[in-house]
Amino acid sequence: MTKREVRFTVNGEARAVLVEPRRTLGDTLREDCGLTGTHLGCEHGVCGACTVMVDGQPVRSCLMFGVQAEGAEIRTVEGLAAADGTLNPLQRAFWENHGLQCGYCTPGFLMLATWLLERGEPFGEEEMRHVLSSNLCRCTGYQGILDSVRQAARELGQWTESAPG
Amino acid sequence: MDGIGARLKRVEDAPLLRGEGRFLADLNRPGQLHMRVVRAAMAHGVLRGVDAEAARALPGVHAVWTGADVAEVPPISFRMMGLTHLDPYRQPILAQDRVRYVGEPVAVVFAEDPYVAEDAEELVFAEIEPLPPILSALEEPRDFDARHGTEAVVLRKGYGDVEAAFAAAAHVIELELACGRHSGVPMETRGALAFVDEGGVLRMLGAAKVPHHNRLALARMLGLEPERIHLHEGHVGGGFGIRGELYPEDALACLAALRLGRPVKWVEDRREHLLAANHSRQQTHRIRAAVDERGFVLGVDNVFFHDQGGYVRTHAVTVPDLAAAMLPGPYVWPAYRVAGHVRLTSKTPGGTYRAPGRYESSFVRETLMDEIARRLGKDPVEIRRVNLIPREAMPFDRRMDTLGTPLLYDSGDYHLLLDKALAHFRWDELQAGLAGRRAAGEMVGAGMGFFVEKSGLGPFDDVRITLDGQGNALLVTGAASIGQGVETSLAQVLAEVLGVEAARVRVVHGQTDAISRGMGAFATRVTVMTGNAIHIAGTKLRARLLAQAAKLLQRPEAALEARGGMIRAADGSGAEASIGTVVAAILAETGEEGLTEEGSFEAHHMSYPYGIHMAVARVDAGTRGVVIERLMAAFDVGRAVNPMLVEGQIAGGLAQGLGGAILEEFTYDAAGQPLAVTLADYAMPTASEVPPPEILLTEDAPSGIGFLGLKGAGEGGTTAVGAAIANAVSAATGRVVTALPITPGRVHRLIG
Ligand code: FES
Ligand code: FES
Numbered sequence: 019m020t021k022r023e024v025r026f027t028v029n030g031e032a033r034a035v036l037v038e039p040r041r042t043l044g045d046t047l048r049e050d051c052g053l054t055g056t057h058l059g060c061e062h063g064v065c066g067a068c069t070v071m072v073d074g075q076p077v078r079s080c081l082m083f084g085v086q087a088e089g090a091e092i093r094t095v096e097g098l099a100a101a102d103g104t105l106n107p108l109q110r111a112f113w114e115n116h117g118l119q120c121g122y123c124t125p126g127f128l129m130l131a132t133w134l135l136e137r138g139e140p141f142g143e144e145e146m147r148h149v150l151s152s153n154l155c156r157c158t159g160y161q162g163i164l165d166s167v168r169q170a171a172r173e174l175g176q177w178t179e180s181a182p183g
Numbered sequence: 184m185d186g187i188g189a190r191l192k193r194v195e196d197a198p199l200l201r202g203e204g205r206f207l208a209d210l211n212r213p214g215q216l217h218m219r220v221v222r223a224a225m226a227h228g229v230l231r232g233v234d235a236e237a238a239r240a241l242p243g244v245h246a247v248w249t250g251a252d253v254a255e256v257p258p259i260s261f262r263m264m265g266l267t268h269l270d271p272y273r274q275p276i277l278a279q280d281r282v283r284y285v286g287e288p289v290a291v292v293f294a295e296d297p298y299v300a301e302d303a304e305e306l307v308f309a310e311i312e313p314l315p316p317i318l319s320a321l322e323e324p325r326d327f328d329a330r331h332g333t334e335a336v337v338l339r340k341g342y343g344d345v346e347a348a349f350a351a352a353a354h355v356i357e358l359e360l361a362c363g364r365h366s367g368v369p370m371e372t373r374g375a376l377a378f379v380d381e382g383g384v385l386r387m388l389g390a391a392k393v394p395h396h397n398r399l400a401l402a403r404m405l406g407l408e409p410e411r412i413h414l415h416e417g418h419v420g421g422g423f424g425i426r427g428e429l430y431p432e433d434a435l436a437c438l439a440a441l442r443l444g445r446p447v448k449w450v451e452d453r454r455e456h457l458l459a460a461n462h463s464r465q466q467t468h469r470i471r472a473a474v475d476e477r478g479f480v481l482g483v484d485n486v487f488f489h490d491q492g493g494y495v496r497t498h499a500v501t502v503p504d505l506a507a508a509m510l511p512g513p514y515v516w517p518a519y520r521v522a523g524h525v526r527l528t529s530k531t532p533g534g535t536y537r538a539p540g541r542y543e544s545s546f547v548r549e550t551l552m553d554e555i556a557r558r559l560g561k562d563p564v565e566i567r568r569v570n571l572i573p574r575e576a577m578p579f580d581r582r583m584d585t586l587g588t589p590l591l592y593d594s595g596d597y598h599l600l601l602d603k604a605l606a607h608f609r610w611d612e613l614q615a616g617l618a619g620r621r622a623a624g625e626m627v628g629a630g631m632g633f634f635v636e637k638s639g640l641g642p643f644d645d646v647r648i649t650l651d652g653q654g655n656a657l658l659v660t661g662a663a664s665i666g667q668g669v670e671t672s673l674a675q676v677l678a679e680v681l682g683v684e685a686a687r688v689r690v691v692h693g694q695t696d697a698i699s700r701g702m703g704a705f706a707t708r709v710t711v712m713t714g715n716a717i718h719i720a721g722t723k724l725r726a727r728l729l730a731q732a733a734k735l736l737q738r739p740e741a742a743l744e745a746r747g748g749m750i751r752a753a754d755g756s757g758a759e760a761s762i763g764t765v766v767a768a769i770l771a772e773t774g775e776e777g778l779t780e781e782g783s784f785e786a787h788h789m790s791y792p793y794g795i796h797m798a799v800a801r802v803d804a805g806t807r808g809v810v811i812e813r814l815m816a817a818f819d820v821g822r823a824v825n826p827m828l829v830e831g832q833i834a835g836g837l838a839q840g841l842g843g844a845i846l847e848e849f850t851y852d853a854a855g856q857p858l859a860v861t862l863a864d865y866a867m868p869t870a871s872e873v874p875p876p877e878i879l880l881t882e883d884a885p886s887g888i889g890f891l892g893l894k895g896a897g898e899g900g901t902t903a904v905g906a907a908i909a910n911a912v913s914a915a916t917g918r919v920v921t922a923l924p925i926t927p928g929r930v931h932r933l934i935g
Contacts, residue, residue, distance in 0.1 A: 019298075040298065054209035055202020057420075059370045060453040064862035067370055095202035109200040113192055116831045119668065121199030122206065122370040122420030151869035154862065156370050156421050159838035159900075160870040162831060 026090045028053065029097030037084040043077075044068045046084030047094060055095040055125050059154070066153030069126040070094050076133040095125035098132065108132060108170040117166035119157035126153050131167045140178040141171065185686070185747075186679030187891070190827040193671040194686070204418040207374035207389040212446035215376070216245050218436055219300035220449075221290035221307040222458065223282035226529040226855025228311035230278050233290050238306040243299040246443060247307065248435075249290045250277040256438065257404055259429055261499040262396055263587070271331045274494035274532060276404075276431040276438075281328075282311055283493030284531050285857055286458025288431050293439055293447065316529035316855030320488035321467060324526060333527040335495055340507050342582035343518030345473075348482025352473035356555050361922040362543040362905070364465035364490065364849040365842070367536045368867060371420020372456040375436040378446035383411065387437055390414035392427025392663050394693050395701040400429050401437055412437070416663055416693025423839070424535035425461045427663065428497045432459075454860050461498075461534030462849055465490035466506060468547045473518075478559050478566045482518035485510060485547070489525045492532035500525050501586065502533065505540030508585035512548050512635045513597045513793060514570040519583075529855040537839055538898040541634060542905055546923060549632040549906035554919060563910070564605065567633055571597040578887070592635065592791045594884040595819070601633070604795040604817035607879045613799070621915075626802035626934075627812070630910025632903025634796070637789045638895025639711030639888065644702055644784050646716040648677065648724060649777040652770055654748050654763030656681070656688045657777075661701015662713045663693040668828045669709055675824050676714045676891070680721030681728075682745025683762055710824055710896075712784055715889035720782025727778065732765045790886040792894035794818035796840070796903045800911035802934070807927040809845045809912055814904070815877035821886040821894035829896040834876040836900020842868045843901075844908035845925050 021036040028051055035050040042061070047053045047070065059067035061080045068079040071093040098106050105113060108131055118124045127150065134141060134149055141149075146167055155163060171177035185191050198204060221233075235247040258273035278289045289309045294300035317325065317333060324334035349355065375389040385407065390397060394414040402409045419426065432449055439447040451459070468487040472480050489503040503523040511519055536542075552570070556563040572579050574596040581590035605611070613629055620627050649657045658677060662669065674688035691697050702712065729740045732750040736743065736758045744753050750765055752758040766778050799813040816833050823829045846866040850858045859865040885892030909920040918933045 038298065048208075053202070054206075055204070057206070057371070058208070059372075060862045062453065062861050062863070065370060065453075095200075099201045103197075103201065105197065105200055112200055113196045116193070116827050118196060118199060119831060119835060120369070120371070120419060120421045121196070121204055124199055125202050128200070147870050151871035154370065154867055154869060156368060156423070156839070156867065157835045158831060159834035159836070159876055160868075160873050161834050161876055164870060 022085055024085050024088050026087045026092055028092045029094060039083060039085050041084045042080050043082040043084050043087055044079035047079060053094050053096050057122055057125055059122065064154070066130065067123050067126040069129045069153065071129055071133060076130050095128055098128060107173050108135060111166040111169040115162050115165040115169060117158065117162040123153060123155040127155065127163055131170070134167070135171060135174055135176050140176045142178045185684060186675055187822065187824050189675060189825060191671060191675055191685060191825055193668050194674065195668060195670055206371055206418045206420055207376060208450045210376050210388055210417065211448065212376060212378050215446035215448045216293040216295065216443060217297040217300045218439060218447050218449040219292045219294070219304045220288045220432060220455065221292065221304050221309065222455065223278065223285060223287040223289050223309060223311065225282060225311045225313055226285050226316040227314045228282050229314065230280055230282055230289065231310040231312055234308040235290060238292060238303040241299065241303045241306060243295045244303045245293045245295065247290060247292050247303065248277065250279045253277050253438065254279060256434065259431065259434070259497060260400060262497050263499055266499050269335055269495050269499055271328065272335050272495035272527065274431060274496060276434045284529055285855065286455070286531055287493065291435050293443060318528060318851060318855060320490040320524065320526040320528055327527055335491065335525045335527060336500060338500060338503055338507050338523040338525065339521070340583050341520035343482065345482045345484050345518045345520040348473040348518040352481055353476045354474045354558060356472045356474060356551065356558055357470070358551060358554060359467065359469050359921060360547050360550055361467040362464050362546055363843070363922070363924050364462050365536060365847050366460065366462045366849070367423025367425040368865065369421030369423055369426055372451040372453060373426060373430070373432065373460060374450040375433050376446065376448045377436040377440035379440055385412045385437060385441060386415060387433065388415045388417060390416045390427065390693060391419045392422055394663060394695050395661055397429045397433070398695045401434060404434055405438060405441065413696045419664060423537045424463070424539060428461060428534055453862060457860050457865055458531055458857060461496060462492055462531045463502060463533050463536035463539060464543055464843065466543045470547055470551055472551055472555065474555055477569055478555055478561050479569050480514060480516050483511070483516055485521045487523050489523055490528050490530065490533065491525050492528055492530040494532040496532045496534050498534045502535055502539045504585055506544040508583045508590055509541050509635065510544035510548055511581065512545065513572055513633050515572055530851060537836065538902040541636065541902045542840065542843060545632055545634045545903040546905045546909060549903060550909055550919070553630070553910045553913060563631070567601065568598065571601065574598065588787060588789055591788055593788065593887045595791065595793050596883050597793060599883055600793065600795060600817055600819055600881060603881060604797060604879060607817060608797045608815050608877070610797070626804065626915045627799065628911050628914025629797065629799045630907050630914055631795055631797045632906030632910065634903040635791050635793045636899045636902055637791055639786060639790045642785055642787060644712035644716045645698060645700060645781065646713060646720050647698060647779060647781045648720045649779040650724060650762070650766045651777050652763055652767035654683065654687055654761055654766065656683050657691065658688055658717065659691045659698050660713050661698045662709045672710055672824045672828060673713060673717060676717045677721055680718050681725050682747065682750065684748040687748065711790060711889065711893045712786065714824065714891055714893050716782040716784040718890045719784055720780045723780040723782070724778065727769060728762060728765050731769050732760055735760050735765065735768060784889065786888055788888060790821065790888045790894045792818065792820055792896070792899055794899045794902070796907035798907040798911040800908055800915055802912065802915050802930055807930040809925050809930065811841055811845070811872065811874055811908065813877065814841060814874050815879065816900055817879040817881070818896065818899045819881045819884050820896050821884060822882050822892040823880060824893065826880060829880060830878050832896045833878050833900035836898065837876045837904055838868050838873045840901040840904025841873060841908065844905040844923055846872070848924050848926070
């Protein structure tokens with residue numbers, strides 16, 4: 019199948035890759051950009067392990083084609099820590115609250131939560147649960163993940179106690 | 184402090200949080216081919232032939248194999264030896280003349296690109312002449328092949344005089360109870376990357392759980408000397424019993440790497456996973472109990488039917504065996520008889536899934552106990568108190584075997600845990616509140632399930648520990664990690680025993696070329712078995728360190744203590760030396776590069792942790808859906824190496840138990856077509872369905888096995904969750920829940 023060139027930025031870095039039109043964004047990031055931190059858990063849009071940010075919105079990279087990302091600004095889990103590897107407040111909160119076990123779902127949850135933390139509208143327990151219930155984790159039972167996101171939101175001034183759970 | 188009991192943050196986490204994990208799909212080898220399995224689209228039939236011509240002609244396709252190409256490879260055997268009566272039921276790596284479930288491998292494609300491999304898969308045509316599918320283990324057995332029936336075996340166990348118990352009974356309680364078909368469904372699907380290295384050794388990445396065993400099994404199947412093959416474990420995205428078993432795809436990838444002379448990579452997709460990886464749990468029990476006036480169970484007679492699916496896989500009959508043996512759980516039950524009919528059906532073959540056999544049998548046992556209470560007009564708590572094994576009876580001989588070991592409960596104070604759990608859950612207050620809500624028209628209730636777990640299955644584990652002159656430790660174990668935090672826990676045990684800092688311990692696991700034998704990670708065994716092996720090796724090292732430090736510090740050994748990477752005089756004089764310095768001094772004398780000791784721990788009995796699950800469930804009057812308002816696990820772990828990790832295991836286990844209780848089920852239509860082939864159909868719990876877990880960890884009954892008092896915590900989060908939720912829904916609706924999962928459809932049939 020003929021390949022097409024697409025250009026986008028990933029974590030601020032400009033990329034130009036040659037991909038088949040049928041190649042998913044997930045595969046494009048993993049196989050053509052070497053960014054294997056984004057995981058594929060179902061490739062049919064249910065698990066959210068493949069969540070990345072495209073132009074500021076959380077997107078399931080298994081449901082989008084690479085060629086659709088032309089000109090987009092993409093962010094993946096590899097862009098969260100500082101250049102020297104220091105964890106950001108959200109990653110640190112996952113570490114401190116045992117927010118991961120096998121770590122397979124973790125990049126997807128981190129990117130989903132990053133969107134929640136950065137959208138500039140504080141959230142409470144109920145909304146956090148609602149948003150995070152779009153991704154699946156089979157190991158933790160979710161409590162550690164919720165504790166982690168809550169801690170990060172508090173630390174970043176994005177938490178509101180008022181919304182009753 | 185970073186020894187046993189510390190809530191140490193995990194050493195595993197940082198790379199995973201940065202997206203630097205190395206899961207199987209992340210690995211590549213130059214020149215690799217991509218493998219794609221062609222799977223049967225029919226549940227049962229005669230395989231007349233496979234036409235692969237069009238696929239072979241597709242550009243980029245390197246080879247296509249059908250059954251005939253691998254006919255000489257023996258089918259996949261069982262991990263336990265000596266089960267030749269089950270041999271006819273083993274699965275070939277590609278179907279030969281029959282297909283027995285939708286998803287069975289019938290051909291395999293190797294191509295330059297994974298997308299092309301999928302294109303080619305669609306061009307392969309398997310001609311299958313349909314036969315009627317077998318959809319239930321309750322159906323009468325039929326022919327499996329010309330000489331064998333579909334009832335592979337009937338397991339019989341028991342003790343005591345069951346006839347006399349029923350003759351003496353004041354009441355006989357009977358129930359038919361069914362558990363649905365579930366599986367572990369880890370978020371990472373399976374995969375393998377096989378290649379032959381420069382030295383001519385076949386290597387397979389993507390191993391998990393039991394790499395040492397699978398290495399030998401693959402060597403046998405492929406006709407290789409064991410030295411010519413090694414298995415390697417990388418990051419593993421969840422195991423839960425199903426990952427790491429030897430499946431057809433592992434053998435196909437290895438065989439292809441040998442035959443085609445190129446690396447072969449296989450990554451399963453999710454649909455394949457739901458069709459091809461082991462299913463579990465589906466059983467129907469017909470149980471009868473003989474009960475006296477007080478509600479004391481005099482005897483139990485149980486017959487059950489285990490839906491094994493199309494073949495008997497690596498676990499052989501482990502699951503029904505555990506179900507049969509562990510059904511009596513924490514109760515005295517002086518007489519017991521069980522017959523477990525293991526039957527083949529036209530479904531994905533079965534194996535273990537977290538708390539195998541116990542999730543099912545706990546549902547049966549605990550539903551029975553509640554029903555006894557109802558029939559006798561007594562309190563379910565009281566019925567349990569009357570029947571629990573008293574502390575004075577420990578160690579308690581269950582007078583049955585399972586997995587080749589006698590079922591001997593090592594320790595336990597069941598009444599004490601019941602009291603603690605009731606207080607923690609505020610059970611009595613809760614009952615009043617729930618009665619009020621029911622009077623106001625809500626369908627809401629509380630239920631419990633008591634269970635006995637098992638952990639630390641032997642027979643052995645080895646470790647090799649090497650210290651260097653900088654105070655670092657390298658710990659090599661034959662155990663495996665499936666994402667449960669093994670590296671952190673084992674480092675903590677070594678820190679406790681030896682006084683090194685946990686942060687300086689590097690753990691190597693799951694590599695068959697790093698240590699000659701190993702049992703792997705299953706049956707909640709690693710912390711107990713490997714932990715005790717570390718104790719043995721660590722104690723030897725400690726003796727050598729203290730002897731050397733005594734010379735250095737001019738103090739008698741007895742006056743020294745090792746902690747936090749230092750050896751200090753206990754007299755407060757401040758005399759101290761770092762462990763690295765002491766090791767360096769020893770190495771200077773011996774001329775060796777590292778100070779190494781090995782430890783081997785053997786155990787011929789398991790240890791038996793125990794616990795109680797409690798749940799509050801509400802039935803939505805509109806949707807008939809079950810909502811879990813509260814969920815608790817009270818669990819005695821003997822001794823927790825890292826309470827944070829133990830709580831994590833329990834919390835994850837609770838969610839999986841909840842999934843099996845109300846959401847998850849593999850269903851089939853009348854033609855044997857599976858209806859749950861995506862994660863949208865196989866509904867697993869999300870953050871919306873799982874309430875905040877309530878966890879009560881106790882350490883009242885340290886294990887008498889080994890040196891450290893440890894029992895495992897891998898499965899106790901799950902075991903009786905189905906039971907507790909079923910009893911809660913029964914309390915909510917006033918009708919006995921007889922089948923899991925309690926889906927809206929089942930609730931509707933229950934209450935109309
Ligand atoms: S892999 Fe994209 S949603 Fe599951
Ligand atoms: S940590 Fe394993 S799936 Fe979430």
